[in-house]
Every structure is written in structure tokens, then in C-alpha cells.
Amino acid sequence: xxxxxxxxxxxxxxxxxxxxxxxxxxxxxxxxxxxxxxxxxxxxxxxxxxxxxxxxxxxxxxxxxxxxxxxxxxxxxxxxxxxxxxxxxxxxxxxxxxxxxxxxxxxxxxxxxxxxxxxxxxxxxxxxxxxxxxxxxxxxxxxxxxxxxxxxxxxxxxxxxxxxxxxxxxxxxxxxxxxxxxxxxxxxxxxxxxxxxxxxxxxxxxxxxxxxxxxxxxxxxxxxxxxxxxxxxxxxxxxxxxxxxxxxxxxxxxxxxxxxxxxxxxxxxxxxxxxxxxxxxxxxxxxxxxxxxxxxxxxxxxxxxxxxxxxxxxxxxxxxxxxxxxxxxxxxxxxxxxxxxxxxxxxxxxxxxxx
Amino acid sequence: xxxxxxxxxxxxxxxxxxxxxxxxxxxxxxxxxxxxxxxxxxxxxxxxxxxxxxxxxxxxxxxxxxxxxxxxxxxxxxxxxxxxxxxxxxxxxxxxxxxxxxxxxxxxxxxxxxxxxxxxxxxxxxxxxxxxxxxxxxxxxxxxxxxxxxxxxxxxxxxxxxxxxxxxxxxxxxxxxxxxxxxxxxxxxxxxxxxxxxxxxxxxxxxxxxxxxxxxxxxxxxxxxxxxxxxxxxxxxxxxxxxxxxxxxxxxxxxxxx
Numbered sequence: 001x002x003x004x005x006x007x008x009x010x011x012x013x014x015x016x017x018x019x020x021x022x023x024x025x026x027x028x029x030x031x032x033x034x035x036x037x038x039x040x041x042x043x044x045x046x047x048x049x050x051x052x053x054x055x056x057x058x059x060x061x062x063x064x065x066x067x068x069x070x071x072x073x074x075x076x077x078x079x080x081x082x083x084x085x086x087x088x089x090x091x092x093x094x095x096x097x098x099x100x101x102x103x104x105x106x107x108x109x110x111x112x113x114x115x116x117x118x119x120x121x122x123x124x125x126x127x128x129x130x131x132x133x134x135x136x137x138x139x140x141x142x143x144x145x146x147x148x149x150x151x152x153x154x155x156x157x158x159x160x161x162x163x164x165x166x167x168x169x170x171x172x173x174x175x176x177x178x179x180x181x182x183x184x185x186x187x188x189x190x191x192x193x194x195x196x197x198x199x200x201x202x203x204x205x206x207x208x209x210x211x212x213x214x215x216x217x218x219x220x221x222x223x224x225x226x227x228x229x230x231x232x233x234x235x236x237x238x239x240x241x242x243x244x245x246x247x248x249x250x251x252x253x254x255x256x257x258x259x260x261x262x263x264x265x266x267x268x269x270x271x272x273x274x275x276x277x278x279x280x281x282x283x284x285x286x287x288x289x290x291x292x293x294x295x296x297x298x299x300x301x302x303x304x305x306x307x308x309x310x311x312x313x314x315x316x317x318x319x320x321x322x323x324x325x326x327x328x329x330x331x332x333x334x335x336x337x338x339x340x341x342x343x344x345x346x347x348x349x350x351x352x353x354x355x
Numbered sequence: 356x357x358x359x360x361x362x363x364x365x366x367x368x369x370x371x372x373x374x375x376x377x378x379x380x381x382x383x384x385x386x387x388x389x390x391x392x393x394x395x396x397x398x399x400x401x402x403x404x405x406x407x408x409x410x411x412x413x414x415x416x417x418x419x420x421x422x423x424x425x426x427x428x429x430x431x432x433x434x435x436x437x438x439x440x441x442x443x444x445x446x447x448x449x450x451x452x453x454x455x456x457x458x459x460x461x462x463x464x465x466x467x468x469x470x471x472x473x474x475x476x477x478x479x480x481x482x483x484x485x486x487x488x489x490x491x492x493x494x495x496x497x498x499x500x501x502x503x504x505x506x507x508x509x510x511x512x513x514x515x516x517x518x519x520x521x522x523x524x525x526x527x528x529x530x531x532x533x534x535x536x537x538x539x540x541x542x543x544x545x546x547x548x549x550x551x552x553x554x555x556x557x558x559x560x561x562x563x564x565x566x567x568x569x570x571x572x573x574x575x576x577x578x579x580x581x582x583x584x585x586x587x588x589x590x591x592x593x594x595x596x597x598x599x600x601x602x603x604x605x606x607x608x609x610x611x612x613x
Contacts, residue, residue, distance in 0.1 A: 253452055
């Protein structure tokens, strides 16, 4: 590279003129003030529009200023950084607003009655009532789903990473991909057709769990497989060279090394499954009273409860739906926290290389 | 404890590709043998076929025999797991088990052999760590993770792990190539001590290292890409480096080639 192709700044020496943080902050403040003025006097309006307007104007101002002071390369750097940070904020907005909105609306019925009562003898327009039956149902169904899907999924993942050779492995892998693409309502239909129509075993929490297993299984397989693949081959070799059998290498070395990632994957799969409504519509049937036995007769679940309450044209039902949504979010968050604690506890022997 | 290793017309394959052709040699017990040669000449492949780690790679297989004190490790009724318990291995990059403490790393080989007695484990871990010249440095933090040690310490931990199961032969695949000169020196001193107990075979790219640690040196090379690697000659290390029998060996050890 010749000197002529370098930036102007570098020709004059190593130091270049830089925009200070305060200058940029000043630009932002001026931008906001001018935009506020514009939104007050011109037909421009709306909070979201204001945010987008401020961001675009800031990007333009910063880029022009940076080109004139710092040169093109630095201006591009600043522009891309601003776009990245802006995108992050945009991506975070829906998440934050869901949390805030659900908390605000859900707080209205976040009371003891809600967590200790079912909807039995509570009419759609009546106040009171609760989601105890739905919470019990969701917890039981989630537990059953996890107990079935996680061991099965882990074993498939271990087969795929450690044992599969050639055609059959590719065949299994292909069907895992196909399963990932199954719409959740189809999973519900499948269990409905098999379990309820053909085997005539009736609606139950367990039937719902089976439908959820269909959804959860491919997710668990894929995430566990990726985590197992990340375990360095040198560790497997070290184990084998010590005279470990292959099963010992998998159980004592590969699995513990991949455990934190596998747990995280399982948590994500559980979180996803916890909010599924469509597969449950056809398999649980839904009921407004407390059913503790997930194996016999219809049961309720939180997503189903939300769906039913939100369909009712009364503010009481509407509030119950919001609180149920908040409860569902809290349940998922508590599970995630427990999993993180477990991982931290389980990997306390781990070196600094992998936190 | 240490055993004689004899290679009888050993050829190694990756699928259809013949990576190493017709190697025969005898390695005496309680000696250090160095394998030298340019990259891709098959010396690591030969080393890995001595404890049946070669076949771990999909499609890899060998022809010929490897005798461990007269017993063919490739005989049909021999279990590769038993072979690997008798012939230990240390790899190029230190690979301590990241989920295990220093103690558990060293004890891992014994535990899988069903040793549960705590006193026996503790005694064996101390003996192995002393054997690997690591005891003084880690005796106060045996419960800490093995991955927290420095590179050289990790490699000595791996050596301790390998010798804890008291193998007859110890294979080392460029054990110092990822280490600094001081750690390398520590490992080389260790090799000199270990040969009182084990038969040691070491692959190295560092010819000074071969002269420092080995009694016997085997020189491998390839005619060109896609050709199988061959054993050119094997003799006492002093002879190989001062007055080799083959022109190709001389060119290699004097740096005129490779």
C-alpha cells in the first residue's frame, strides 16, 4: 500500500483529529430539540415517528460532521456502530414493552384469589375466579413433556454426534429437520388423530404433553447436538487413549463438558413449549375446574386459559387473561433461573477457559 | 512393566489411501525412541496405530502386526480398550478434562478401572504427579480445575494422567510443540526420568529434542504428495545424527531438505 492510498490523517503523522464525545452528545441534544420543535409546528406526529426521525437526523449529522473532521474511514465506522446500536435498541423495544405492558395489565388481578381458585361457577362476566387449575395443568404437562422429550432427545443427539455413520445417521438428521418445521397445530392434530380418535384414550393432560413432545423433541435434539459437537475431539481422544470405553467417554467426558449448553437448550425448548396453545386446543379440551390428575379427563393449561379469557367480551375476563400471561412469563423465568443456578453449581470445577 | 514393541510390516490406511507403507521395527523396553521426518510423512499415524487410536478416525485401518511382548494388539480377539490401557498416550496440545479438578483428571483413568478406594486413589495421584514433576506446584490446589494451569503444567498434568494407569508403553505425539522452551525442558527432563519405568516413543519436529531425549531415532519420509510415508532408517540417535546410512536421512538432519 502506498502513502497516497492512506487516509489524509495518517499522512500528516500518526495522530488524527477526532470528534469528542461531548461534541457528539451536543449534536444529539440539538437534534432532539430541533425535532421536538418540528413535531410541534409541522404535521409530523407520533412517538415512534419521533424516535425514527431523531435517529435518522442524528445519523446524517454525525456522518457529515465525521467526514469533514475525521475522514471517510472513521465516518463509516461511526455510521455502522450507530446502526448496530440502533438495531439493538429496536430489537429490545418489543421485548421490553411486552414485559412492561404485561406487568402493568397483569398486576390488576395478581392476587391470592387468582392463584388459589379455579373458574368453577364463575361466569365469563363475573369478577373473581382464578387460574389455579390452569397453573397446575401447565406445570404437570410441562413436567411430563420434559421427562419424555429430554432423555429421548439427548439420546438421539448422542447417537447423531457420537455414533451415527453414513446413511442412517443422515436419514435421522433429515427427519429431525422435518420435525422442526412441523406447525404446532399439526402436532396437536397428530396426537388427536392417534391418541383420541384411533386409540380412544380420551382428552387428558398427558395427551397434551404428547403433542408438546412432538414440538419439543426436535428443538432438544438440535440444540444438544450442536453443544455435543462443540466438545473438542481432543477430549474424546484423551479419554479413549486412557482406555475408556466409548460409552464412558460420552458419559464422563463429553456430556459433562457440554452440560451447561445442553441445559440452556432444554430451557429454551421448555420456554417455547410452555406457551404453545394450538396443540393443546385439540388434546386437553380445557376445563374450568381443578383437575390434578393429568392422565384422565380434560385439563386446563395457562395458554388455553389466556386464549379463552381473551375471547370473552368482558373487562374481568380480559384482566384474568393478562394476569395469566404474566404468570406464564414468571414461570418460564423461574425455570430459567433455576437452570442457571444448576449449571453454575454443576460446573464449579470448570476452568477459566469456559465460564 | 515396560514392554518391547515390534512392528511387523505395518501399513496404515485412510480409506483407500495408503498413508504409511510397510514399516517394520523393534523398540526395546525402557528406551526412548524418537520418530522424526517432514510433515505428512506418517510418523504420527504410525504412533497412533501403536495403541489403536488410528482406527478412531472413520475409515482408517491398518495392515500388518504390532507385537507387544509377542502379543499382537491387532489380533481379532484383542479389545482396543485393553490395548489403550496398556499403552498410554500424550497429545500435541494439552487436553485436560475441563470439567474435572486436577485430582480428578489424574484419577480419571484409575476410576474407570473400578478403583474407588480413596486412599489408593490419593496415593496414586500423588505418585503420578510426582512422576510428572508437577506435585510441588499443585499439591495445595488439587481440587482446582485442571484447565486453570499454564500450558506446560497442563501438559505435565496430561502426562501424570497417562502414567497414573501404569502403562507399559508411553506414546508422545509432539508433546512440546505447544510449549515454551522452559516447559519443554521440564518435559524433556521428565522423559529422561520416565524411561526407567516405561518404553517411550516420541514424535518430534525438533531435531535437537530428538538428540537430547532419545536413544534410538527412526527417520520417516515421503517421496511426494499422495505417496505413502516410509521408514527410511532407524538406528541409535548418535549414529543417525552423525553418520547416517542413507543420503536422505543426512539431508534431513543437516537441514538440506524439509
